[in-house]
Amino acid sequence: MTQAVATQGPVRVVGTGLLGASVGLGLATRGVDVVLHDPSRTALALARDVGAGRPAASDDAAPALVVVAAPPDVTADVVRAELAAWPDAVVTDVASVKGYVLDELRAAGADLSRYVGSHPMAGRERSGPAAAVPDLFVGRPWVIADSGTSSPQALLAVRSLAVDLGAIPVEMEAAAHDEAVALVSHVPQVASSLVAARLREASEPALGLAGQGLRDVTRLAASDPALWTSILAANAEAVAAVLRDLRTDLDVVIEALDLAAAATGPENVELGALASIAQAIGQGNTGVARVPGKHGGAARAYEVVTALVPDVPGELARLLADVGDAGVNLEDLQLEHSAGRPVGMASMSVLPGRSEHLEAELSARGWRLVS
Ligand SMILES: NC(=O)C1=CN([C@@H]2O[C@H](COP(=O)(O)OP(=O)(O)OC[C@H]3O[C@@H](n4cnc5c(N)ncnc54)[C@H](O)[C@@H]3O)[C@@H](O)[C@H]2O)C=CC1
Numbered sequence: 231m232t233q234a235v236a237t238q239g240p241v242r243v244v245g246t247g248l249l250g251a252s253v254g255l256g257l258a259t260r261g262v263d264v265v266l267h268d269p270s271r272t273a274l275a276l277a278r279d280v281g282a283g284r285p286a287a288s289d290d291a292a293p294a295l296v297v298v299a300a301p302p303d304v305t306a307d308v309v310r311a312e313l314a315a316w317p318d319a320v321v322t323d324v325a326s327v328k329g330y331v332l333d334e335l336r337a338a339g340a341d342l343s344r345y346v347g348s349h350p351m352a353g354r355e356r357s358g359p360a361a362a363v364p365d366l367f368v369g370r371p372w373v374i375a376d377s378g379t380s381s382p383q384a385l386l387a388v389r390s391l392a393v394d395l396g397a398i399p400v401e402m403e404a405a406a407h408d409e410a411v412a413l414v415s416h417v418p419q420v421a422s423s424l425v426a427a428r429l430r431e432a433s434e435p436a437l438g439l440a441g442q443g444l445r446d447v448t449r450l451a452a453s454d455p456a457l458w459t460s461i462l463a464a465n466a467e468a469v470a471a472v473l474r475d476l477r478t479d480l481d482v483v484i485e486a487l488d489l490a491a492a493a494t495g496p497e498n499v500e501l502g503a504l505a506s507i508a509q510a511i512g513q514g515n516t517g518v519a520r521v522p523g524k525h526g527g528a529a530r531a532y533e534v535v536t537a538l539v540p541d542v543p544g545e546l547a548r549l550l551a552d553v554g555d556a557g558v559n560l561e562d563l564q565l566e567h568s569a570g571r572p573v574g575m576a577s578m579s580v581l582p583g584r585s586e587h588l589e590a591e592l593s594a595r596g597w598r599l600v601s
């Protein structure tokens with residue numbers, strides 16, 4: 231049985247890569263008629279194959295809604311062409327930058343009453359339709375950016391799209407959106423890439439020491455360079471402003487480290503240098519505590535129970551079943567593989583006060599715990 235949705239088909243998805251195919255797949259799964267278009271014949275055929283919809287044909291009914299999911303640098307041109315081709319359709323785009331697209335549309339004199347910018351804050355490090363998933367947007371914020379003259383009907387259509395795909399609509403002006411994503415998405419991407427780039431010539435023994443910390447910091451570094459160049463260039467001013475502040479902070483730490491390196495011991499380090507290092511780390515503590523946790527609420531302090539999991543099929547499932555049998559709800563789970571060892575570490579976050587009970591239950595079932 232398909233869920234009841236408010237979105238009216240046909241929905242036309244233009245650009246059938248990761249985002250477009252995920253939108254198509256999510257809608258098609260919920261019973262909405264989706265037609266697809268992409269200049270890449272392979273991307274189009276792959277999107278069809280993953281179930282994102284059917285390729286557009288000349289005798290198709292006019293779409294009620296068009297979703298443009300092309301790279302940011304071509305988005306405004308594509309939105310403009312779609313507004314012109316379908317005079318009764320609402321057109322939205324999912325580009326990661328909103329001001330740039332809106333400015334170009336305004337300059338071109340597009341009909342902005344039928345256009346609403348949007349941005350689902352959900353993605354993956356992989357591109358293309360083969361990486362599409364129908365539930366990509368579930369529980370994620372989806373920014374709705376009024377063009378300034380978007381009609382209430384257009385705003386409602388895009389809001390419904392977000393809700394039908396399981397996302398949480400968040401209304402925000404384009405400029406405020408761009409400053410926000412510079413800080414929470416675009417600069418983290420640059421930082422992750424730059425840290426990972428330092429590893430290019432690392433020796434094998436050095437890499438063998440890598441733990442979850444490096445994996446956490448470099449996860450985004452696997453992203454597509456072409457797409458991210460387009461995103462960063464379209465949000466250049468806001469991203470560069472945050473990077474300048476980051477450079478100032480980096481310079482303070484480098485200077486303090488140079489002073490520490492020049493001293494013969496901690497007591498001889500020039501006054502204030504160690505405090506600068508502690509302050510940088512401490513300010514990071516303050517910042518990370520502000521990152522919203524699961525379900526969009528404030529970050530919660532969980533207790534963590536870590537178990538060793540033999541690298542054998544079925545062992546992780548057995549561990550999770552034992553956690554369930556112990557009557558404990560997992561709030562989060564992280565897996566770490568030790569390089570060259572046939573064992574992994576499963577770090578399970580549980581609500582405060584539940585770790586002692588879980589540890590006792592897992593020990594009784596023969597699990598080795600790491601304290
Ligand atoms: N990848 C991510 O995690 C997220 C990406 N976005 C935004 O979604 C949009 C699409 O990104 P992805 O799906 O990740 O990229 P992708 O590379 O997987 O797909 C982009 C698709 O656009 C097509 N395309 C290129 N030029 C086109 C044109 N002129 N007209 C129509 N289609 C064209 C390409 O053939 C390709 O199939 C971008 O604007 C990006 O900023 C938004 C949220 C998350």
Ligand SMILES: O=C(O)C(=O)Cc1ccc(O)cc1
Nearest residue numbers: 326350351352353354355415
């Ligand atoms: O993986 C993550 O944490 C992301 O932040 C993914 C992402 C990438 C690009 C966007 O425009 C929005 C979301």
